Every structure is written in C-alpha cells, then in structure tokens.
Amino acid sequence: xxxxxxxxxxxxxxxxxxxxxxxxxxxxxxxxxxxxxxxxxxxxxxxxxxxxxxxxxxxxxxxxxxxxxxxxxxxxxxxxxxxxxxxxxxxxxxxxxxxxxxxxxxxxxxxxxxxx
Amino acid sequence: xxxxxxxxxxxxxxxxxxxxxxxxxxxxxxxxxxxxxxxxxxxxxxxxxxxxxxxxxxxxxxxxxxxxxxxxxxxxxxxxxxxxxxxxxxxxxxxxxxxxxxxxxxxxxxxxxxx
Numbered sequence: 001x002x003x004x005x006x007x008x009x010x011x012x013x014x015x016x017x018x019x020x021x022x023x024x025x026x027x028x029x030x031x032x033x034x035x036x037x038x039x040x041x042x043x044x045x046x047x048x049x050x051x052x053x054x055x056x057x058x059x060x061x062x063x064x065x066x067x068x069x070x071x072x073x074x075x076x077x078x079x080x081x082x083x084x085x086x087x088x089x090x091x092x093x094x095x096x097x098x099x100x101x102x103x104x105x106x107x108x109x110x111x112x113x114x115x116x
Numbered sequence: 117x118x119x120x121x122x123x124x125x126x127x128x129x130x131x132x133x134x135x136x137x138x139x140x141x142x143x144x145x146x147x148x149x150x151x152x153x154x155x156x157x158x159x160x161x162x163x164x165x166x167x168x169x170x171x172x173x174x175x176x177x178x179x180x181x182x183x184x185x186x187x188x189x190x191x192x193x194x195x196x197x198x199x200x201x202x203x204x205x206x207x208x209x210x211x212x213x214x215x216x217x218x219x220x221x222x223x224x225x226x227x228x229x230x231x
Binding site for chain 2: 004006031035040041055058108110
C-alpha cells in the first residue's frame with residue numbers, strides 16, 4: 001500500500017492555459033474525492049466518484065473544471081482557461097466502500113497550482 | 117448546512133504539557149467527525165474519527181478526542197505534547213446516514229509546541 005499519489009506535485013502556469021492533474025488512489029479504494037485548499041483555509045470539497053460514476057459536484061466546480069475517472073481507478077482534474085484565483089493546493093483523497101475501513105478518506109500530498 | 121468552527125487560530129503549549137485543540141460543529145442529524153493533521157507542504161494525515169459508540173475516541177500518535185453531543189463539540193486532546201506535534205490540525209464533519217460523502221472542514225488550528 002503506497003498511499004494516494006498525485007502528479008505533478010507543483011505546477012506553474014500562465015493565466016489562460018489549461019492544466020491537468022492526476023490522482024492515483026489507494027489500490028482497491030472505490031471512492032475518490034477532489035478538494036481544493038487555499039492559504040489559511042481548510043480543504044473545500046469539489047467532487048467525488050464512486051467507481052467511475054461522478055456522484056457529487058460542488059458549486060465551486062465551475063464550467064472550467066472537469067474531473068474524470070474513466071476506469072474507476074485513477075482520476076484526472078482539468079482546469080481550462082486558468083485564472084489567478086485558481087491558485088491553490090488541489091488535494092485528492094480515496095476511501096473504500098463496503099469493506100474494510102469505510103468512511104475514512106485518506107489524502108494524497110496534493111498538487112500546488114500557481115497561476116501567473 | 118454543515119459547518120465546523122475551530123475558534124483558535126493557534127495554540128501554544130510547552131513540551132510535556134497536555135494540549136487541547138477545540139472544535140464545534142453544526143450538522144443535520146448525527147455526525148461523522150474527523151481530525152486530520154497537516155505538516156508543511158504535505159497532504160492531510162488522518163488522526164481519528166467518531167461515528168458511534170464510546171464518546172472518547174483514541175487515535176494515532178497518542179491523540180484522543182471527546183465527542184459531546186449536547187455541546188456539539190469534538191475537542192482533540194493529548195496528555196503530553198511533543199515538539200514533533202507542531203503542525204496544522206483540521207476538524208471535519210459530515211452527516212451520518214445520508215448519501216452525501218463530502219467532508220466539511222474547519223479553518224484549522226496551528227499547534228506550536230515549544231521545547
């Protein structure tokens with residue numbers, strides 16, 4: 001068990017560019033979550049998948065944001081036409097459902113996005 | 117709507133002394149409650165959770181938390197603080213027995229343990 005991994009760890013981009021982040025959950029975890037954390041704040045929920053189905057989306061997830069989990073394993077979060085307000089730490093978490101330690105979300109190290 | 121309040125931005129304690137980090141919550145129905153710790157430039161690390169049962173929950177690294185339903189609180193405690201406990205601590209809540217899975221976090225409390 002290597003834990004939740006996220007790539008890249010850091011991303012610097014110019015305003016208006018598109019960026020994509022990847023999250024690999026703990027193996028056999030069927031639930032996957034994306035959160036965003038800005039400086040001085042707690043993480044804010046963006047979206048959640050159970051297997052490949054996206055079951056919850058926050059109002060924070062504007063039209064410029066899209067998340068996928070095509071095969072129920074890794075997930076990608078894409079931000080189109082980035083804005084300076086998108087600068088934040090993007091956290092991924094995973095949990096199991098139905099077996100083992102349900103309800104506990106385990107977080108990855110995060111991807112820090114800086115939009116210039 | 118769910119919410120979490122962590123009233124102290126920072127808690128200072130001397131090594132070896134007991135520590136308490138406060139958390140109060142608001143949720144419809146019964147809550148799931150969690151504590152996470154975050155070290156600089158790292159993700160969140162799970163410490164402990166309350167779902168049902170005993171109001172005193174024990175977790176990782178000697179931490180414990182007490183669920184108080186009447187006061188809607190879930191304070192994090194440790195009998196003897198270590199310098200290595202210095203970090204940012206987050207309390208989180210989500211309602212029990214609903215379809216919603218998102219955690220709602222507080223703004224965090226920075227714990228500083230001095231030698």
